[in-house]
Amino acid sequence: MTPAHLVRTLAVAATLCWSPAWAGYTVTAVSNPATVSGAVKYAGTAPKPGQLTITKDEDFCGKKSVYDESLLVSSGGGLANVIVYLDGVTAGKALSTPDAELSNTDCHYIPHVQALAVGTVLHVTNDDPILHNTHGRLPQSDVFNYALPRQGQDIPRKLTRAGLMKVGCDAGHTWMSAYIAVFGHPYYAVTDSNGQFTISDVPPGTYKVIYWHEKLGGKTGSVTVSGGTAAADLTYPAQ
């Protein structure tokens, strides 16, 4: 990712109000809950993920191929790693905060994209026998910057600020990148390898649906629900 690309990405993120704007969210019982699900697709030909160039710790990182995960499209056109959320839900189900993990494995991050709720404890771990330096950052400021010089290290960190974090490795592994979206409400999802997502227990109402993909940027849709199920599909034009 070039600096210009990063700036654009962050600008998109900023326009979509990735900010701690959810401080007012309250937990209530949801009557007549709905499920919003959908498929996010990419209109173009599925690109073949390129192999990333290893420029440091070649002895270890070069042993296995590390692939570019910035645009993953399934054979059916499903687009993976799109963050989808409903904007403007002020009350509803409780936030789900099971522990999560961001692992440094074979010189790339697992998972590449994840969405979590405020209050989640994120375990930053290192499976590799080399130094990783996992640096998570919101557009304005650092969230954490941990050295992981030891294999098997596991650093728990509670996430307290909502927003879209970009994660990189400051140990010279400039090809490593991950995204972590942190929400102050529970109405979000990340599309799976087939582009599918599900957001459940949605209170009745009309909501803006926000989609964000690291390479293809932000899109908005709309959904109206009153119990039952509703579809919120989206197709990104080819680039």
Next chain:
Amino acid sequence: MKQRYTGLGLGLTGAACLVLAGTGHAQDDAWGDFGGNFAAAESGPSAEALWARASVAEGQRLYESLCSGCHGVNGDGQGVAAASMYPKPRDLTLGEYRFRTTLTGTLPTRDDVMRTLALGLPGTAMPAWKPLLSDQQRRSLVLYLETLSDRFEQEGPGPVEVEVASLADPPELTPELIDRGKELYKELKCLDCHGEDGRGDGPSAHTEKNSDGSEADVFDFTYGVYKGGIGSGDVYRTFMTGLDGTPMPSFSDSIPEESDRWAIERYCQSLTRDRGLGFYLAQRPTWERPLAPEPDPVEE
């Protein structure tokens, strides 16, 4: 290297200008650090009372007259003098502070900011304000700085990672301690960035960027001018908390033993011994002189 001297020069010039302008007289508790305890401790005002006396309005007045030239009227780091500086003045609206005692990615304590204001950042244009501003004036400045970023209202200071009190009690300096530090420096891969000899020339040194997009200037321990200070615990504090907004990470999870933390600090400082800027300036006329200390001229 040249850029560093530019920053230093500007800093000195800036400080000199301020002295000439006669701004900010040390007031009420300017004697606070004299060291003697003349009054019974209980009779002095509590920390809370001292902070209650500080005022945002006074802080703003001081900021506008003393800080805005570099840090900008709005605190965005775009003051009129900023263009010629390296490193750049901090953008205070981000609420991102490098020199802290708190967890990586969190806000500093008020005492952390007081310390930076008092001592300045050696090697940069940021002067030490202690000779010019009283403790009370600096408290007011801290209160004003807190208004420049929403983070202070939303979060408050982060959990303390390094207790200041624990830094005041270092173990005895022994060759074994330094040897242990050398071992850890390798084991923890400090040399990936800082280089085998601590010269800031490790294999990752030129790949990393600061959050403002500038190239990260990996610290050269042999240079000897430490932004965070060279006192007991200063290096310790830096590798425990990391420096937010730079690639320097927190090693708090990686060095569980207190004695190991001191060992690393002492090893890093040992790289500087007799080789810092002060050394070069002092030795400049006769480069070939041996490193052994000269006999004290008074005794001769």
